Amino acid sequence: MSYTPMGDLGQQGLFDITRTLLQQPDLAALSETLAQLARQSALADRAALILWRDGNHRARYYTTRTSGKTEEYEDETVLAHGPIRRLLSRPEALHCGYPEFSETWPQLAGTLYQPFGHYCLLPLAAEGRIFGGCEFIRNDDRAWTEKEYSRLHALTQIVGVVAEQIQNRVTNNVDYDLLxxxxxxxxxxxxxxxxxxxxxxxxxxxxxxxxxxxxxxxxxxxxxxxxxxxxxxxxxxxxxxxxxxxxxxxxxxxxxxxxxxxxxxxxxxxxxxxxxxxxxxxxxxxxxxxxxxxxxxxxxxxxxxxxxxxxxxxxxxxxxxxxxxxxxxxxxxxxxxxxxxxxxxxxxxQEIHRLKERLVDENLALTEQLNNVDSDFGEIIGRSEAMHNVLRQVEMVAQSDSTVLILGETGTGKELIARAIHNLSGRNARRMVKMNCAAMPAGLLESDLFGHERGAFTGASAQRIGRFELADKSSLFLDEVGDMPLELQPKLLRVLQEQEFERLGSNKLIRTDVRLIAATNRDLKQMVADREFRNDLYYRLNVFPINLPPLRERPEDIPLLVKALTFKIARRMGRNIDSIPAETLRLLTQMEWPGNVRELENVIERAVLLTRGSVLQLSLPELCVEPQTQPEPIAETPLNGEDEYQLILRVLKETNGVVAGPKGAAQRLGLKRTTLLSRMKRLGIDKDALA
Structure with missing residues (x-):
């Protein structure tokens, strides 16, 4: 039978069919679409593709079962010697009924092919070479009319073009599967x-x-x-x-x-x-x-x-x-x-976690060693009325989140009070973060407080987490807050008011929940008057001030402190000291202790080192030194600029540049330390430059 021109299907019909078939990505999808088109046009109940491979004489079969699942089958025996072999030897349409099909190819009948009415296999050709066939099957005993055969031929021609294109795309692109x-x-x-x-x-x-x-x-x-x-x-x-x-x-x-x-x-x-x-x-x-x-x-x-x-x-x-x-x-x-x-x-x-746990354990062990006095206030020792008042204030403020300002001379135990406030607060599940503002260089103080991003300044090779960020949900103890530079004070004020800050080199706001405990041995009120400390920050810190009494104002606590310090230091040094003479306690109680508890601890440590035996030995002549006569203060008189400059310079040289304290220049001049510092700044006197 000669091929019928495709135009008999109608131009729009051919266009739609061609477009649909060209959209199929592979041969299995092409076979499924062919079967759908055949059923929709009532040309066949089933349709399939059989492709021949010359290189290995194998045939591949693509069909869609009644379940809707597309199946592929390939062999070089039964299928390869079935209808496709007939089509290759006689390139014309093959059509027959089931009895003839089962008689000619009995191994295919009942396996790949179930009983049917009529069978038709049309050749798929490209460049004068048959490379497969397009198979159509009707279930009933109704043969195809001449017009239907024409449509099947036209549909097969389109499928042949599409199948060749799909094969070329796969076979010609050697790297396709690899890619x-x-x-x-x-x-x-x-x-x-x-x-x-x-x-x-x-x-x-x-x-x-x-x-x-x-x-x-x-x-x-x-x-x-x-x-x-x-x-x-x-x-x-x-x-x-x-x-x-x-x-x-x-x-x-x-x-x-x-x-x-x-x-x-x-x-x-x-x-x-x-x-x-x-x-x-x-x-x-x-x-x-x-x-x-x-x-x-x-x-x-x-x-x-x-x-x-x-x-x-x-x-x-x-x-x-x-x-x-x-x-x-x-x-x-x-x-x-x-x-x-x-x-x-x-x-x-795992290693970091192990080291962290070890550090926590060591910290707890150290804390237990230090807390050798059973008390709600840990290391704080005292039965004087002055200390009882302080501890009552600690109990009152601990459970709140209010800012606390601890005031007192050097060595009075401001950090111990801060730790007691934290331990009695609801934030004690996390460790208190502390920082000494006087010990940190001014240029690094801001970075240490707020952190910085990598590259924020020369030497910032990595991101750093600041103390405020570390103290989130905990307490931050700022010791010597009076030594904080003026230019940094507004930033501290902002954190206290807004509870947010930015790392150096970043514009990202970081929110934090920190309870601030500050401490200083300086007169912040006078510093505000001398414009050395911001008044708004002072009022923000001074929400709940606690004044620690110096040791000389609570002599009844000295025996308790001496005993506790002796046993603690002796245990640390591996010494066995179980007795302190009453005379030694009496003499220690009568001393002024300008260095407060820290000075007392140093004296006890020296005594433990020198003790031979189990009784604390302290050099009595050393304790009975008569207090030196303080130089008479130089009367503060109105001086013109040059005389005042020379006077201050002379006194500073005599005191070796020492400004504060009982032997300092301020004491000799009859001035407050802050007043003298203010005049030195005005006159351009640098005590560090004195020979």
Whole structure:
């Protein structure tokens, strides 16, 4: 029968059919669409494609079953010697009924082909060469009319063009499959990398590694083997997919000797082998064998390397040796590299966590050693009325979040009071953060308080977390707050008012919940009057002031302090001192102690060092030194600029540049320390420059 021109279908019909067929991505989709078009136009109940491969004399069959599922079948025997062979030898339409079909090709009848009414196979040709056939089947005993045959021929011509185009696209592009595999492998690699790198807990990491490898490679036994802290031992984290929905997780410690993992640790190379029941197996491999019903196991052991360091082994076991193809092994090596990075991170996190816990434990132990007096106020010792008043104030303010300003001379125990306030507050679950404003260089103080971003200034090579951020949900103790530079005080005020700040080099606002406890030995009120301290910050700090009495104003506490300090220092030095003479206590009580408790502690420490025996020995002549006669203060008289300059300069030289204190220049001039400092600044006198 001659071919009928396609125009008989109508121009619009041909256009729509051609467009629909050209949109199909592969031969299976083309076969399915052909079957749909044949049914819609009532040309056939079923349609399929049969393609011939000259190179290996094989035939491939694409059909859509009644269930709607597209199936592919290929062979070089039954199908290759069926209707397609007839079409190749006689390039004309083949049509017949089921009896003739089953008689000619009995092996196909009843297998690939169920009983039907009429069968038609039309040739698919390209450049004068037949490369397959387009198959149409009617279930009933109704033959095709001449017009229907014409339409089938026209439809087959279009399918031939589309099928040739699809084949050329796949076969001519040699790298097409390779590119697809590389794309899929890259997606797998990215998915596994994203899944495992964020895991810092080792058990979670191994579980996630196992889940991803099982999903992409259908490998059922996955283990990560790490060396134990105990010599000659291995820690094995395993996951077995005996049930795909409920994997079995296991962690065990085994002997390293004789294991396959030991071989990989020594060679640092991948190990791939088939494991047989008769092989000499280490206990763990034997257990693995028994778990999988003594089936032959194909094992792949991949080293987990961090540079030149061997971290562990990724151990994969599967009953089907086809799981470890050359392509899969290449990808699994890349996955092992990512898993090694994740294991390295998890081990580093474990070490950091261990050191952190150790630091916390050491801090608690140190605190317990220091808190040798049973009291709600820890290290604070005192039964005087002055100290009772202080401790009552501490109890009153501790449970609130109000800012506290602790005022007192050097050595009176301001930090101990701050710690007591924190420990009695609702924030005591977190450690109090402290900072000494006088001990920090002015240029670094802001960075230390608020933190900085990398590159914020010269030398800022990494991001730094500031004290305010560290003290979130806790207390921040700012000691010597009176020494804070004027230019930094507005920033401190802002944090106290707004509870937010910015790191140096960043414009991102960071909110913080910090309870501030400040302390100073300076007269902030006078500093405000001298414009050395901002008045708004002073009022913000001075919400609840606590004045600590100097030691000379609470002499009844000195015996208690001497006993406590003696026993604490003696225990620290490994000495056994169990007695303090009453005369020694009496003399210590009569002293003025300008250095307060800190000075008393230093005297006791020296006495413990010099003591031989169990009774504290203190040099009595040293304690009975008569107080030096203080130089008469130079009367403060109105002086003109030059005379005042010379007078202050002379007195500073006589006192070796010391301004404050009983032997300082302020005392000799009869001036307050802040007043003298203000005049020195006005006159341009630098005490540090004095020879």
């Amino acid at each position: 697809c595999r590389e794309r899929d492998n890259y997606r797998i690699l990215v998915a596994i990398t994203n899944a495992v790198l964020s895991r810092l807990d080792m058990d979670e990491l191994v579980s996630e590694v196992a889940k991803e490898i099982h999903y992409y490679f259908r490998i059922d036994a996955i283990s990560v083997v790490l060396r134990s802290n105990r010599k000659g031992k291995l820690n094995i984290h395993s996951t077995h997919y005996l049930d795909a929905n409920e994997p079995v997780h296991d962690q065990s410690e085994v002997d390293e000797a004789g294991t396959l993992s030991e071989r990989v640790f020594k060679s640092k190379e991948m190990l791939l082998l088939n494991l047989h029941e008769r092989d000499s197996l280490a206990p763990y491999e034997r257990l693995l064998f028994e778990m999988w019903n003594n089936q032959i196991q194909t094992l792949c052991l991949l080293p987990l390397m961090s540079g030149d360091t061997m971290l562990g082994v990724l151990k994969l076991a599967q009953c089907d040796e086809k799981a470890f193809t050359t392509t899969n092994l290449k990808l699994l090596r890349q996955i092992a590299e990512r898993v090694a990075i994740a294991v390295d991170n998890a081990l580093a996190y």
